Amino acid sequence: xxxxxxxxxTYRWGKEFRSRLFxxxxxxxxxxxxxxIGNMNFPKEIxxxxxxxxxLAGESYAVSVIREGGAELAQAAAEETExxxxxxxxxxxxxxxxxxxxxxxxxxGGAFPSNAKFVMSFMNCETRGKWFQVMARHLGIPxxxxxxxxxxxxxxxxxxxxxxxxxxxxLEGLAEQMEKITGTRYDWDAFxxxxxxxxxxxxxxxxxxxxxxVIPAPMEQKLWLPFxxxxxxxxxxxxxxxxxxxxxxxxxxxxxxxxxADPQERIRITHEGMSPYHSLFMFTYLRxxxxxxxxxxxxxxxxxxxxxxxENGGFSxxxxxxxxxxxxxxxxALQHLAYHEFIEDKEHINPKQRAHSLTSVLRHWxxxxxxxxxxxxxxxxxxxxxxxxxTVQAAGIPTMIYEGNRVxxxxxxxxxxxxxxxxxxxxxxxxxxx
Amino acid sequence: MTALEQMSQIVxxxxxxxxxxxxxxxxxxxxxxxxxxxxxxxxxAGILPVRILGGLEPQDVSEAYIPGMYCPFCRDxxxxxxxxxYEYVDxxxxxxxxxxxxHAYRAWVDHVPNTYHYFFNMPSLLSNxxxxxxxxxxxxxxxxxxxxxxxxxxxxxxxRHSIEVYNxxxxxxHQLYELRKSNPPLISGADAATAVLSSMLMDKEExxxxxxxxxxxxxxxxxxxxxxxxxxVLGSEIHDLELLRLIEGAGANIVIDDYCMGSRYFWSETSxxxxxxxxxxRKAEMGEGEGKSADYLGAIAQHYLERPRCPIKDIxxxxxxxxxxxxxxxxNVQGVLLTQQKxxxxxxxxxxxxGALLQxxxxxxxxxxxxxxxxxxxxxxxxxxxxxxLALEIG
Numbered sequence: 001x002x003x004x005x006x007x008x009x010t011y012r013w014g015k016e017f018r019s020r021l022f023x024x025x026x027x028x029x030x031x032x033x034x035x036x037i038g039n040m041n042f043p044k045e046i047x048x049x050x051x052x053x054x055x056l057a058g059e060s061y062a063v064s065v066i067r068e069g070g071a072e073l074a075q076a077a078a079e080e081t082e083x084x085x086x087x088x089x090x091x092x093x094x095x096x097x098x099x100x101x102x103x104x105x106x107x108x109g110g111a112f113p114s115n116a117k118f119v120m121s122f123m124n125c126e127t128r129g130k131w132f133q134v135m136a137r138h139l140g141i142p143x144x145x146x147x148x149x150x151x152x153x154x155x156x157x158x159x160x161x162x163x164x165x166x167x168x169x170x171l172e173g174l175a176e177q178m179e180k181i182t183g184t185r186y187d188w189d190a191f192x193x194x195x196x197x198x199x200x201x202x203x204x205x206x207x208x209x210x211x212x213x214v215i216p217a218p219m220e221q222k223l224w225l226p227f228x229x230x231x232x233x234x235x236x237x238x239x240x241x242x243x244x245x246x247x248x249x250x251x252x253x254x255x256x257x258x259x260x261a262d263p264q265e266r267i268r269i270t271h272e273g274m275s276p277y278h279s280l281f282m283f284t285y286l287r288x289x290x291x292x293x294x295x296x297x298x299x300x301x302x303x304x305x306x307x308x309x310x311e312n313g314g315f316s317x318x319x320x321x322x323x324x325x326x327x328x329x330x331x332x333a334l335q336h337l338a339y340h341e342f343i344e345d346k347e348h349i350n351p352k353q354r355a356h357s358l359t360s361v362l363r364h365w366x367x368x369x370x371x372x373x374x375x376x377x378x379x380x381x382x383x384x385x386x387x388x389x390x391t392v393q394a395a396g397i398p399t400m401i402y403e404g405n406r407v408x409x410x411x412x413x414x415x416x417x418x419x420x421x422x423x424x425x426x427x428x429x430x431x432x433x434x
Numbered sequence: 435m436t437a438l439e440q441m442s443q444i445v446x447x448x449x450x451x452x453x454x455x456x457x458x459x460x461x462x463x464x465x466x467x468x469x470x471x472x473x474x475x476x477x478x479a480g481i482l483p484v485r486i487l488g489g490l491e492p493q494d495v496s497e498a499y500i501p502g503m504y505c506p507f508c509r510d511x512x513x514x515x516x517x518x519x520y521e522y523v524d525x526x527x528x529x530x531x532x533x534x535x536x537h538a539y540r541a542w543v544d545h546v547p548n549t550y551h552y553f554f555n556m557p558s559l560l561s562n563x564x565x566x567x568x569x570x571x572x573x574x575x576x577x578x579x580x581x582x583x584x585x586x587x588x589x590x591x592x593x594r595h596s597i598e599v600y601n602x603x604x605x606x607x608h609q610l611y612e613l614r615k616s617n618p619p620l621i622s623g624a625d626a627a628t629a630v631l632s633s634m635l636m637d638k639e640e641x642x643x644x645x646x647x648x649x650x651x652x653x654x655x656x657x658x659x660x661x662x663x664x665x666x667v668l669g670s671e672i673h674d675l676e677l678l679r680l681i682e683g684a685g686a687n688i689v690i691d692d693y694c695m696g697s698r699y700f701w702s703e704t705s706x707x708x709x710x711x712x713x714x715x716r717k718a719e720m721g722e723g724e725g726k727s728a729d730y731l732g733a734i735a736q737h738y739l740e741r742p743r744c745p746i747k748d749i750x751x752x753x754x755x756x757x758x759x760x761x762x763x764x765x766n767v768q769g770v771l772l773t774q775q776k777x778x779x780x781x782x783x784x785x786x787x788x789g790a791l792l793q794x795x796x797x798x799x800x801x802x803x804x805x806x807x808x809x810x811x812x813x814x815x816x817x818x819x820x821x822x823x824l825a826l827e828i829g
Binding site: 085090121123155159173352383384385387403 | 498499500501503504530531532533534536537540541544551552553555557558559562563564565568571575579745746749750752776777779780782783784785786787789790
């Protein structure tokens with residue numbers, strides 16, 4: 001039986017917005033717009049106090065190197081980084097973004113956008129600090145970094161506040177440093193607005209996740225991509241909030257009318273981890289077998305501070321969204337931003353907590369299985385993945401894991417991955433091939 | 435038995451030593467994964483801190499928890515716990531450093547029986563103006579946690595005494611390292627490494643006695659070493675003493691190092707508070723703080739912020755490179771072995787820049803990637819080739 005389907009209108013807007021952001025960043029020198037380079041999940045709301053700016057996020061930039069730049073630039077970038085003595089097992093985001101920088105070539109043609117005023121890194125992953133240290137030295141610009149605080153010993157609210165205060169005080173210090181570097185007076189009201197937008201964008205993300213918990217699923221893997229990206233990349237923009245709201249409105253309509261993202265949905269599976277951006281045909285292969293790829297359930301960890309903690313202090317998709325907790329002033333915005341970074345790391349780094357929140361989404365999404373990826377070179381996303389997988393499996397949701405690399409196609413073997421997928425699908429009772 | 439032989443035995447039979455310490459003292463043993471853990475606090479609490487080390491043997495138990503893409507050392511450490519080699523360890527601690535060793539710690543906490551675990555939130559941005567106050571709160575929190583675990587308060591006197599013992603040990607190890615400045619050095623690199631490694635595995639006061647004895651013995655009868663190329667070893671952790679013996683057996687002298695099992699462990703001392711801080715202490719005793727204890731804890735915090743840096747903490751301004759160049763100058767280093775555990779991200783970021791810097795300074799270097807076990811034959815060939823090249827360059 002085929003479900004009714006129709007294009008997701010908001011998807012076009014999300015894709016167009018994403019393309020516009022890339023274009024703005026790569027052409028920022030021509031527009032004289034402030035350009036900042038840094039890692040994707042840096043709380044860049046702190047930069048909104050300087051006015052409008054473009055942010056070249058290293059992670060998405062690396063993906064563009066392979067997807068927009070093509071095989072030639074991808075190979076050249078990787079080889080240039082390795083020629084300079086850097087190990088091939090370093091994070092592929094690092095190697096490909098560096099390669100483009102070392103070659104002075106950007107994926108859309110032209111030189112690497114080197115008019116950035118400074119680079120920024122968030123120290124929740126050590127790679128990020130060293131990544132942008134090298135970039136800052138190469139480009140000859142300041143490197144601003146934000147330290148984080150982990151609570152791995154479960155020391156209670158007072159300790160948590162000590163970590164949150166550490167982050168929020170640093171954020172204030174960064175605002176001063178940016179003022180000095182750019183000569184621009186810092187506008188705290190603009191910052192509050194940026195954080196408020198981020199908060200709302202994340203609330204809508206949770207709502208979208210909740211709406212995906214019906215049969216047939218209104219969303220699927222490919223459709224999620226621009227929304228997940230803008231939520232991480234530019235959540236502080238009013239347009240992101242507008243897009244996310246529009247998405248939720250459209251999803252409500254699709255749910256009411258039983259519109260499916262995948263009309264042939266027979267079995268529902270998630271992909272837990274970054275997609276192999278060089279080989280997205282993997283999802284087409286799965287769809288052709290009647291697999292509805294629901295998306296990346298674990299990505300909800302970017303929005304957990306928008307939801308009321310469950311009785312164990314953890315995250316559950318069933319918990320109410322805290323729509324009324326939008327930060328209203330500088331103190332609240334700083335605390336919220338710092339708290340979010342703290343709680344997101346606390347959740348991610350602990351396999352049990354991560355498995356708990358992930359399982360709640362998988363159950364809500366009525367997932368028949370979850371595919372985990374162990375990304376070679378990414379110690380942050382691979383940390384605890386084996387324990388998380390086992391815990392999800394023990395919760396009654398079938399799982400599989402494959403090894404690969406989201407950006408470096410040389411660290412990926414499609415025949416091996418295909419074999420693993422086929423075996424998994426067979427175990428789930430999916431045997432026919434189109 | 436000489437002091438060095440005793441230290442060597444303790445390294446070889448570290449588990450037996452710790453078990454015997456436990457039955458002698460009745461105290462707890464805290465295994466730690468990273469030298470940024472302020473272990474002197476554990477020592478002040480009557481706990482024996484011991485560095486968790488790998489077994490340097492093939493193993494097949496850790497990959498169920500840590501994928502093979504993580505560094506061999508962290509997988510080997512976890513394996514020892516899973517294999518029950520550390521059954522005497524009552525609790526474990528680590529400091530925030532790299533994700534690899536952090537993963538080993540977390541997997542240990544979840545899968546190896548323990549009664550205590552502590553994650554010390556060591557700052558990453560050591561020059562950040564907020565780092566000291568954050569670090570001090572962390573030190574205070576760790577002290578309280580240890581008190582809760584041990585069931586006993588940790589007194590100011592105990593903290594002061596612990597700092598003094600640790601400082602004495604550091605000073606004596608410095609004196610031992612000074613012997614490596616002569617040509618040929620009066621102690622081998624492998625023996626010096628044994629002395630440092632044993633410090634991480636035994637009661638500090640006992641170790642102080644052994645190092646003092648070692649210095650006396652060496653002054654009376656120094657090791658007879660042949661002149662050879664003077665090498666520095668720098669990079670990821672090394673506790674494979676056979677590898678160091680292999681390098682020196684090929685005709686070189688390892689005269690200095692920069693890694694966490696070597697000089698970085700003891701290079702700087704904790705500066706005890708000056709007498710003028712007694713005024714603040716008295717003020718604090720009137721209910722405005724923790725008294726003198728706060729000064730000692732502040733001193734411990736400052737020590738860890740200022741000691742020679744691991745690459746993971748050498749963010750923003752690079753202080754590590756100047757320190758390395760100073761060591762090269764002070765120890766008259768002629769060649770550098772850049773050693774790196776496979777997949778070690780922190781060192782993988784720094785080693786190309788260090789290699790370029792050494793080349794700029796005209797100092798030959800050679801890169802060696804390491805695993806849990808090394809193929810000694812292949813390593814030996816490579817080291818010999820480097821030494822031959824070095825001999826040509828030195829003249």
